[in-house]
Amino acid sequence: MALAMDVAALTRFLDEVFPQVAQDFVIEDLAEKHLTVRLKVEDRHLRPGGTVSGPTMFALADVSVYLAILAMIGPKALAVTTNCAIDFMRKPAAGVDMICECRILKLGRVLAVGDCLLYSVGQAEPVARASLTYSIPPER
Template identity: 70%
Template sequence: MDGDANIKMDEAALMAFLDTHFLQVKGEFIVEEVTDDGVTVRLDVAERHLRPGGTVSGPTMFALADVGAYLAILSRIGPVALAVTTNCSIDFMRKPAPDAPLRCETRLLKLGRVLAVCDVLIFSEGVVEAVARASLTYSIPPR
């Protein structure tokens, strides 16, 4: 983690938060890095993430983008469980490798009092260009 004073939760704190408050995804996502711009999250693709035809399913990539945005926001505002997605637009651009990890790079573009906006790129190991791109807006509950 970089030394930015605006960062309130590092990699370990974000992982502990997911493991405590979101048991339904426990062990699915790994926070690799928290930076001044956002976070990088990895998903190790398993058989359950594939759809017929042998590619990673859209819902799996959406979940990765959504978790990446959520964690990027929490890294700045602290452990606020009730921050929620209010909008998401996702483009699936290339077929990811079915047996390779996915890496989600999330940039926090705007962090306001009530709304946060993130840009997400998802990469598949072994594929040079991004396989998906998403834009997400989150609502932040009042303190």
């Protein structure tokens, strides 16, 4: 299956549809059913103790799966998360960017399932794993 959107198109889409968070994320790699996204960590992403907060890591996984799906199906702004499960496995490094390695495991007509590993830059072991399911809006 060919990609419906490239990195430039996905970046423009995120800027237009989600300008409130678009500046936080950079798409680093894109292939069929695979996407790598960097979260540019800033002070507002940190929890007490100086590590990246859980809600911020959820956002990284969620945006990554969303963009990976759109790369395959095209710009469908109303694709929505229907389920998410996150395992926080170790403490993220203080104040460094995070990387999400995302794979689309299933891309159906109505549902898509993605799996993510989240890393702190400079750490070999993942800090979290997330599994997300998305509902894809019907064609009109």
